[in-house]
Amino acid sequence: MGKFRVGTGWKMNHTLAMARDYAQALAAAERPEGIDLFVLPPATALTEVVRLLEGSGVRVGAQNAHWAEKGAWTGEISMTMVADAGATLIELGHSERRAHFGETDLDVNRKVRAAIDHGLIPLVCVGETGDDKRLGAAIETNARQARMAMAGLSHAEAAKVWLAYEPVWAIGEGGIPATPEDAKPVHAAIKRAVLDLVGVEPPVLYGGSVNPQNAEALAVVPEVDGLFVGRSAWTAQGLLQIATLAAQARKRG
Numbered sequence: 578m579g580k581f582r583v584g585t586g587w588k589m590n591h592t593l594a595m596a597r598d599y600a601q602a603l604a605a606a607e608r609p610e611g612i613d614l615f616v617l618p619p620a621t622a623l624t625e626v627v628r629l630l631e632g633s634g635v636r637v638g639a640q641n642a643h644w645a646e647k648g649a650w651t652g653e654i655s656m657t658m659v660a661d662a663g664a665t666l667i668e669l670g671h672s673e674r675r676a677h678f679g680e681t682d683l684d685v686n687r688k689v690r691a692a693i694d695h696g697l698i699p700l701v702c703v704g705e706t707g708d709d710k711r712l713g714a715a716i717e718t719n720a721r722q723a724r725m726a727m728a729g730l731s732h733a734e735a736a737k738v739w740l741a742y743e744p745v746w747a748i749g750e751g752g753i754p755a756t757p758e759d760a761k762p763v764h765a766a767i768k769r770a771v772l773d774l775v776g777v778e779p780p781v782l783y784g785g786s787v788n789p790q791n792a793e794a795l796a797v798v799p800e801v802d803g804l805f806v807g808r809s810a811w812t813a814q815g816l817l818q819i820a821t822l823a824a825q826a827r828k829r830g
């Protein structure tokens with residue numbers, strides 16, 4: 578199953594200068610053992626962050642890319658461009674993409690296919706809204722999104738995919754972090770859904786208001802294979818603090 582993964586999507590934050598500071602600080606820092614770190618800068622900073630983190634073991638990825646190889650898609654970037662920038666990871670289907678840019682499960686499926694074809698690791702976000710949860714459809718929604726993202730992949734291809742459970746009600750300012758009790762059954766259901774579909778149990782990270790107060794409790798849930806952090810990891814120190822807390826908590830067991 579590999580190491581415990583801790584990483585962050587910067588969303589629409591950080592100029593090139595800020596990205597450089599972040600990457601340099603991360604490259605120079607002592608990084609916790611047993612943790613696979615990753616950062617997802619905006620596309621404008623991708624090549625520079627890749628360059629500065631080369632040889633550090635910290636993975637770098639993009640936050641979104643199109644499924645088409647190239648062409649008349651103004652404003653988009655392709656998987657080829659992401660790979661060309663030196664990134665190895667691609668975040669897909671974040672709830673902000675789904676909500677603000679109308680991304681569907683079918684879009685996410687096409688993007689997963691394209692990512693795999695370009696040798697990128699897809700990090701697919703799934704998650705129910707507050708209404709889904711209130712009406713008792715959390716498990717179903719997540720299982721459906723995970724299945725639709727991965728439909729059509731072979732066993733070997735599916736084994737490359739990471740998923741993140743990101744309940745929409747937990748994300749961002751005003752989000753309420755999921756508790757380990759909230760996360761556990763949904764993570765288990767996502768794993769089961771993917772196992773049924775493609776015969777592979779995927780790593781499932783948790784994301785949504787992860788912070789230094791809740792990182793330890795989430796990191797020791799057996800079904801949680803990593804933490805995907807937003808606001809609390811928009812500084813290198815923030816990411817390292819959460820990664821260190823997770824590493825210590827897992828060592829304690």
Ligand code: PGA
Nearest residue numbers: 748749784785786807808
């Ligand atoms: P947050 O973002 O940690 O700021 O809630 C999480 C995410 O969107 O992945």
